[in-house]
Structures are given as structure tokens and as C-alpha cells.
Amino acid sequence: MDIPILTLYQEKLSVAKTEIDRLESLSNRYSIARLVLIILGGAIIFMVVQTELVWLTLLTSFIVLLIFIGLVAKQSKLDKQKEDREDELLVAQNELDHIEGKDGIYNDGSQFINDKHPYSSDLDLFGQKSLYHKINRTATPEGNNILATWLSDTSVRDNILLRQEAVKELVEDPSWCLNTLARLVFSLKEKRDFKSMLINYLNKSYYDFGNKTLQLYTKLSPWFILGFLLLSTFFSMFLQIAVFLIAINVLLTLGYARKVTLVAEGIGKTGNLLKRFGRAFAIIENREWYSKLFCEMLLLKSGNKNSQPAISKTIEELGILINKLDYRLNIFVSMFLNGFLLWDFRQVFAIIKWRKSHQYEMAQVFDDLSTMEALISISLLKINNPSWSWPIILSGHEHRFQAKELGHPLISPTVSVVNDYTLVDHRIALITGSNMAGKSTFLRTVGANVVLALCGAPVYAKELHLSVMNLVTYMRIRDSLNESTSTFKAELNRLEMILQVVSTIKNTFFLVDEMLRGTNSVDKYLGSKAVIEKLIKDGGVGIVATHDLQLARLEEEYQNYLKNYHFDIQVIDGEMLFDYQLKEGACTIFNASMLLKKIGIDISV
Template sequence: MSSTIQDNYKHNTQHATAQIQYFKNKVNVFSVMRLIVFALLLLLVYWSVKLDSFAVFAAGAIVAGIAFNWLVAKQAYFEKCRLYFENFKAVNQNELESIDSYGNIYPNGSKFNDDKHYYTSDLDVFGAASLYQLINRAATVAGQEKLAGWLKAPAVKTVILSRQQAVQEISTKNHWKLKVQSQLLFALKHNSNELQQLFKYLHKPLNIPGEGWLKTYVKVVAWIMLAAIAASYFYPEAKYVAIVLGLFNFFLTGINNKHTEQTDLIAGKIGSTLNSYSDVFDSIEKEEWSTAYNKNLADNVKRNNNKSISVVTRQLSNLINSLNNRNNLLVGFFLNVLALWNIRYVIAIEDWKRNNHENIESAFDVIAEFEALISLSSLQINYPEWCMPAIANGDEFTLVAKNVSHPHIKDGVRVSNSYELINTRKVDIITGSNMAGKSTFLRTLGINTVLALSGAPVCADVMEVSVVQLFSYMRIKDSLNESTSTFKAELDRLQMLLEAVKQQPNILFLIDEMLRGTNSVDKYLGSKAVIEKLISSNGVGLVATHDLQLAQLEQAYPTYVRNFYFDIQVINGEMLFDYKLKPGECKTFNASLLLERIGIFS
């Protein structure tokens, strides 16, 4: 593997560290400035009392409030920049850990585990040390579910090819990919139901009594108040106009407080979250896309009622954050007395809902889709020696892999193999010694097929595969909860396999040692009968076994059955494994040698 990408991640990490410190210093400076403005406000109160001037106090309070809000906004911006670079650093460090040790800060997909799925449990698609753990870069729940869906079922050929092109394009935009991951990293720790609650809220109007005249009143009341305050400097009686208006505003705020609380209950806690999502939409909208798949996704968020999704989501975020200024008791009191703040922004949010709620949910699905594509592209970027597989044509089955390896075995340790099944139907029987590599080879073909049919690159020099539905029979477990013995669990799985082959013409099965839960005679007879049943159903797949008698099926079905094997060499009493697939049946076994080593045989 080239070290260039790792050097890039290390450089990004160092740059992020420097930026984090820079913005920390900025935040500290503006925090001190806020304290200074607050101290000046206290001094202003003292002087206004001393001068007995309401106008001085009111004008000074307005100026101080504007200055304080500006400082708060600037400090929030610097804090946001600091957080972005902290996330950027974490994302780059995660890529380094993924390459070095398959570590990942993103979920490993254990919640998608399903022992009854056709293949995900046997092939370690989800859970600890899984394929999902290797590739997942989705921080949102929707993105995680989208990626899991792609790995749980093959897409149709046109979709696979489109995803491949999209993944390859994103892999050339690694900085954009890392930027979007950094912008979305907050979602890992966020309430997964927050967006769903927001979507429900957006479709539910508040129906504020007197909204029509209130909408007009809030537009003019602040200007009237400011005029009365300014006039009181020259005409002291004008202050009573400001006082009466202030009391009336306070009264209106109180009687409409239930609408404010209803809005705050759902929307009040999602303002900053929406602002983060609007940054992601902005990144998608501004990027230049050439592939049809990415271009179509980006087009879905570029316009909404003549405005981009990033703009309208940021509008809602700003409205909600403005409403949240009420939570500062002192500031909130002055804002409501002066400008009917709560009602102003509740009405503004209701207007936004009426104009923009229609396309928001589909826009968030675009983010989920991009997260799934970003996840697949991480393989293309981190492992440039992997290939993008061809998707085969033809009425029969094709599975060609040259120097294919398991993605979870380290480069330099892994042993690659090659395999060919070209537009035909075969049952391949693989015999071999214990620990010689039979099971790993089946999982290698299986896991790379899962990757190929999701649109991802594969751990091989060359691969071509038909759109098949995998079915595995490998790790059969008993179940105390279901009162199921191992043998009964095996029978259930075999029945599921036979039904699948009968009903779905594109099943590719991977079987590792059938009927382990019974005696050797029944095991052989049962396994032979199952294979013959699969042959009669035109089934296609691979069967790994220790039972050499099953290799004799090649003689009975010479045009349908092929034999392959993994073997060992014993030199000076030492067992040497080459883990290489060879045509024919195995002649060398190692069980007696292994038993001798632990003192069973002497």
C-alpha cells in the first residue's frame, strides 16, 4: 500500500491541531470582551441613575445589547471553527487507525445483526471486527441504515455501476469527503429522534389567534418604541408612551406564551443542529459533480422554492436561535418589551413552515445517501491497490477473482487466491486439512461479492461477478431461547437454503461443513443428498468439507461438479500451510498430527 494517503492524513492532523489552538485563543479573547461590555452596562446604569435620564439608560442599553449580541455571535463563530477542526482531526486520525488496526469511531453495525439473514452473520458483515466496522463513515442514523441496506441485499446492475462511478468520483475528492465527515461528526452523539420530531412539527401548524394583526404589529412596534425613547430626551413625557407600549408588549407576550412553549418544545433544541446540517447541504451544493449519480443527488438539494436547501435550513436555524435569545432572562425581557421578540419569531417560524416544509425530508435523505457513498469510497482511497469489479452479463453465473483476499487480513500476511466460474452453473467441492484455509476462502469470496454488489471496490487484482443473491451455511448455532439444538438449527438452515434455490434463480450458496451435529454416516449421506438436491435444482455454489467421499460426486456429475482442495506439507514433523486453492481433491490431512501434538496420540 502506498504511504501517500497516510502522510496526507498525518499532515491534516497536524494542521487541525494548530487551528484548534488558534480558535481557542480567539474564543478566550471574545469572552473577555463580553465581560468588558457587561461591566460597561453596569457603569451605564450607575450614570443614568445619577443623571436621572431614562433616554441615556435606554439608548445605552440598546447599544450595549447590540454590542453584546455581536460579540456572542463572533465568539460562537470561533467556537464553531474550533469544533470543526477538532472533528477534522478526529476524522483524519480515524482513517489512520482504520488502516493500521481496523479501528473505527463510527458504529460497527451490531444493531443490524440477524442470525436468520441469508449471509450477514456468517460473513461478519455487521458487529465487532466486521465489514461494516471497516467501511462505515456514516454519523447519522439514516446514513447508517442506508449503508446497512446496501450490504444486506445486492443492487441491480445499473445501480451498482452508477454507485461505482459515484464512489470513484468521491475518492478523487478526499478533502471534500473529510470535510463533510467533519461537519457531520456531531450526529454520532445526537438524539436520533430529533430530526423525526422536527419533521412532524413542520407538518403541524400552530394556528395562533390574531396572527394577521400581530404580524403587522411586530413589524412596527420596535420602531415606535425607539422613536418614543429618542423623543423622551427632548420631551420627558414621551417616556410614558414607551412605558405603556412596553407593558402592552409584555402582556401580549404572556398571553401567547403557550405558543412560544409549543415551538420551543420541538424546535428550540435543534437550532444549532440545523445550522450544522445547512453546512453539509452547502458543501454538497457547491461541489462540482460530473457523474450522473452524484449530480442527481446534489440537484435534489440545490433548489427549493427558488432557494437552495442550505439557505432555507439556515434560515430556520437562525429563526430558532433568535427565539432562543429569550432564554437569557435579562436580554429576553428587554427584547420582548421592546420588540415583542417571542411572538415575532414564533410567527416567522410558522411562515417558514408553510413555505418550506415540503422538500426537507427528501433533502436529508440525500445526506444519508452521500454518507453511504463516502463509506464505500473510504476503501478506494485507503486501499488504492484494490480494484473496482466488473458486473457480468450472461444468463448464468460468473464469479471470476484474480488474487482475491479477505479485507480483514493484513497486507503482507494475507494469501491471495484466484477462482473462475464463467457464465455457467457448477457446484464446487473444496476438501482439505484442518486450518488449511477452506473457510477463509469461502468468506473471502463471499465478503468481496457483498462489496462488489453494493458498488464498492474489492480486495482483488481483478474481479467480475454476476448480480447474485448470496446464501451462506457456515456458523450454525443452537438456541436455548428457542429450544433449538445444533442439528435442528442445521436442518432449519438447509431447508431455508433449498427453498431459496427453488424460488430464486440467482442464489449463490457458500456451505462450510454440513451437518456437523450428527454422526459421520448420517453426515455423509445427508450432505450427499443435499448436494444432489441442489444440483437437481440447478443450484450454484461452493461446499467446503472434510469428507473426502463427497469429492466422488465429480464422477457422478462430471459436467456439474468440480473438485478443489487446500493441503499441507509435513517436513520434519512440521506442518506447513500455503493456503493456496488447487484443482482436484485433497490427499493430505493433519488431524492425527494435531492430536499427537497435544498428547492424544503417541
């Protein structure tokens, strides 16, 4: 771990804690001030009432109320600032926890586990301690989905390069990445898919709410009431007219209550959420971008540099309108506001107008936000692992893979063993070796780094050059009681899938670990040999790991196509030493008998 990055996280943690303590202290002072105001203000108003001067009583009450409202507003502002600092602390602590190997606050992707996927289960892509869990910093459900899609679906080279360019830009500013995550961490606490909820609401047909006459009356009614109230100071009859208009407004509001509810349905009580999304959009809009992927985002095509209003302001505008409409949930406030201002009508007309102006852009800008989350997630993988390298994505249809010092991204660098591997003078690498010598881990190392490279991420390697490949694996084969599938039948199903993919998709790269484990040794050898020969016939490219040394003889028959590699052990003073280094040639040292002897079974007897 790079010390400056650790320092950044620790500094942000310290600053956030200090600010939280300061803001909490200030907030407590305002709470005390409000209590003192209530006591003193009440006493002052009581004394003023004794003077029997109505105007002075009203003025004093108004001043006390105004001061009280100011204190409440100031404390509310402090509480929001404190909440921001708490989010920043949470994000910084999450990064430190990841460095220490602890679980983070973000989704581990368990919902994406699929044993039938071409490679995700074999390569530990999803679930606890998975590759997704290591990478993910997305707070929204759509951000989760986008990152999962990038890891589990092979993209075209141009898209991979666009993501890589965007991630490199983000890596240059880790502090901005953390601040953006902090503005979005509130979404982790939400159980709803807010983007889907908003889009569903916007896609509903417009409600037949009133007409132009009602809109005109809504605008003019407060002025009529104000005018009649002013005239009532000279002619009392105008007071009755004003009261009559107020009553009419209340009755109108009650008559349209069902339609108002239909407009609010599905979006009510979300005003503060929208305002928080608006703040997240703002932090993205206020930064200069140069990567093509960012410059093409609709989210970044609005704002001061264009005639369009900033998306952040647009979102906040809707949030404010919804908060205003939610005033109707308090019956006393609702009666007052609707009586004088036809409050509900004003907000409904404004929301309908907003929908007409912005309905079709919201889906795209929220997709842009989710894409930004996924890119930030990948950028933090590089920020937290500065020694990792950027893979070179090669063009062309030929299979190419050249790695130096390739390590497994889920194994700590303090214990990880790295290997070189180049796909140059062969198309299939056949790896033999002792038990626990590292064959399976090496296959997963190759697979996991291919997945990272092809989603635009850095890789755990000094160098990695590869072409775009369609990855398929055969490693963890499980039986299924629900599907009445034995282990051997599950193996056959997986092999059938791999053979079909290899024969139809020419850029396929397969990783096969110890095939046909669910049958006897004779059929296992003959079957494995037949499968490898079928893969060769179909022009397959990949790596096969096996304990069966007889399969190594295939190198003689298929020279320049199949090449032997192995992992072995060293036995010193009766102890087995594993170096986990990939070597050329077939394995000559096996350790099953020694391992059995360690548990009290001597196969020589």
C-alpha cells in the first residue's frame, strides 16, 4: 500500500472526526439557545400582553417567532453539515478497512452469483471476499448492476479503452473520488431503487388536472384575497368577500384532493432524496473533464457552458417542489396555505410543467451517475494498489496473452507468488503438478486478471498484453439436488457448454481444471484426452490443468499446439516445500503419498 494514500485516508478521517465534534457542539448550543428563547420569549410576551397594546403584542410575538425560526434553520443547517462529515468519515474508514482486509460497507454482489455463468463462479467474481466485493464502491442499485455487467460480460476493445482512459483520469484525483462517494453514500441506506421509481413516475401518462381557467385563477386568487383584506381596513364588507374566497379555495382543494394525490403518488416524501442526488450531480458537473467517456455524458453536457440548465439544479428543483407539495400532509398547514395561496395546485402545475420539460433526460443522467460510480470503483482499485499496471489491450482476432509477474488480485501481495506466462509457441498449455502446488490458483490468477483487463481495470501484474477474449472456465463443478444432477452429469454439461462455445466463438479462451473428476481413472484419462483433442480440432485456445501425467504425452503428438507446464515441490528432510512457480515441461514429482502419510495412511503397505 502506498503510504501517501494511507495518509490521505487517515487525514480525511481525522478532519471528519474533528468537524463532527465541532458541529455537534455548535448544534447543542443552538438547542440550548432555543430553550432559553422559549422561556425568555414567553416571559417577555406575557409582560407585553399586560400593557394591553395589541400592536406591541403582535410585534413582540412576531420578533420572538422570527428569532426562533432563525435558530431552527441554523441548527438544521449544522445538522446537515454534520451528516455530510459523517458520510465522509464512513467512506474514509471503509477504505482503511479494505486495506486491513475487513468487510466494507458496499454490496458484495451476492445477488449476481450464477453457477451457470461461463466463468463468474469459478473465478470468485461475486459474493463475500470476491473480486466484485474488492472493487465495488457503488451505492445505487443501478451502479451495482453496471459494475457487475462489466465484470461478467466481454466488451469490445473500443469500450474497454474508453473505460480505461476514464479510470486513469479519476486515479489522478483520489480526494475527489472520495468526496463524490461521500455525497452518494446516503443511497446505501435506501431500500428503494430510486432511479426506477423516478422513471416509472415520469413515464406515467399526464394527469388531467384542471384547465387554463383553473391555472389562471390559481395565479390571481392570492392577489384578490390580499386586495380584499387591504380594502377591509376601510370597508368591512371586503373582509367577508376575502373570507368567502378563502372558503372557496379550501373547497376547491378538497374537491381536487384525489387528483393531487394521484400526482404525488409514487414520488411523495422523496424531496430530500432528490436534493441529495442534486448535490451529487453538482460535484460531478463542477469538475473539468477530458476523457471521451465523460465528455459524452448527458450529465456533463448541461450547465453554465451550455444553454441547458445544470442537471443538478433541475433535480434540486423537483426536490423542492415535492417538499412543498408534502406540506399538504400537515392538515393545519395545508388548510392555511391552500386557503390563501391554493398551494397544492401551484405545486402540481409546477411538477407537471417540470415533467414535460425533463421527462426524457432523467433515465440517461441517472445512468451516467451509475456509470460514474462504477468508474470510481475501478479507479480506487488502482489508487489502493499503485503497483498494479495498466494492461495493453491488443487489436486483431488472434489470441494473444503475455504476462510478467502475474499475481492473484484477491491474495495479499505479502504472501502472493507471481508468475510469467506467454501464449507464443502454443495454443493450449497443459499444466501438470502435485497436489496443492498452485495449478488451480494459477488458472484463477489468469482468469481474474483477464476479467479485470477487459472491463477497463488495472491488473495485478508488472506487464500484461492481451487481445479481447471470450472467457469460459471449468473449475468448480457441483451436483444439484434440486435439478437431480450428479457431479459427473454436471461435469458433462459444463464440458458440452465449453466445446460448443469454442466451436462457435473463435476468440474464446478456456481455463479447465481437472476435468471428469466424477468418474473412474480409466474413463477420466480417456475422456480428458478426447476432450483435449476435440478442443485442438476446433482450434481452441486456453489452459488445462490436470493430475494425469499421461496427458502430457499429447505434446509429442501435437507439437507447436500443446505445450507442457508444471508446478512441483521440493522435498527437504521429509518436508514438502512449495514454491508455486510455473515451469516448462511435465511434472515429475507428485506428493499424494506424502500427504496421505501425514494423516497416518501409508500406501506402500
